[in-house]
Amino acid sequence: DAGVTQSPTHLIKTRGQQVTLRCSPKSGHDTVSWYQQALGQGPQFIFQYYEEEERQRGNFPDRFSGHQFPNYSSELNVNALLLGDSALYLCASSDRTRSSGRASYNEQFFGPGTRLTVL
């Protein structure tokens, strides 16, 4: 059973360009979340998708957008790249329907990430 996969592994862009990162969730998962992790920092939540719509969003500008496809895979798009966008971009998938105990607990499984370098 494949886990979460992301492509590409590494990417180098220049300022002002646009980039698209891709994520395939773990089999059976319907929810995809994206995180940005700068060097030496913890991951920061960008947004989450399920049922092909953005459901939650962190404190990121509109330059960051996404999409979810009917097969639950997802894309993260970043326009007008800045040097500060250089980071490891992580995708996490989960199953919304799974619950445990007093609350709905959806363990999130992370992919290996895409390392984006903006020059």
Place this chain on the structure above:
Amino acid sequence: LAKTTQPISMDSYEGQEVNITCSHNNIATNDYITWYQQFPSQGPRFIIQGYKTKVTNEVASLFIPADRKSSTLSLPRVSLSDTAVYYCLVGAFSSGSARQLTFGSGTQLTVLP
């Protein structure tokens, strides 16, 4: 979202038990405590989660006192491969959705031979 405080780094030797403590003074009634492990250039990996008292799985134990204002991740008999960053997260879960995870800076654990 409850703020968490962890030591920036810890060193240990192979075979020792390691305890990493996390402070979360403003934890809310519905909040759970979750720990993740992250190796360089990899995504975080779920280790353990708990609400109160003690939780144990095949890789770690989680101790939570009655006031829940702190928690301790215990790793028995660490090996070199346990060298990683460990994150403590606190938050509630909502029905029908996966909550956004709020990571702090984590604790860099270095296991020495």
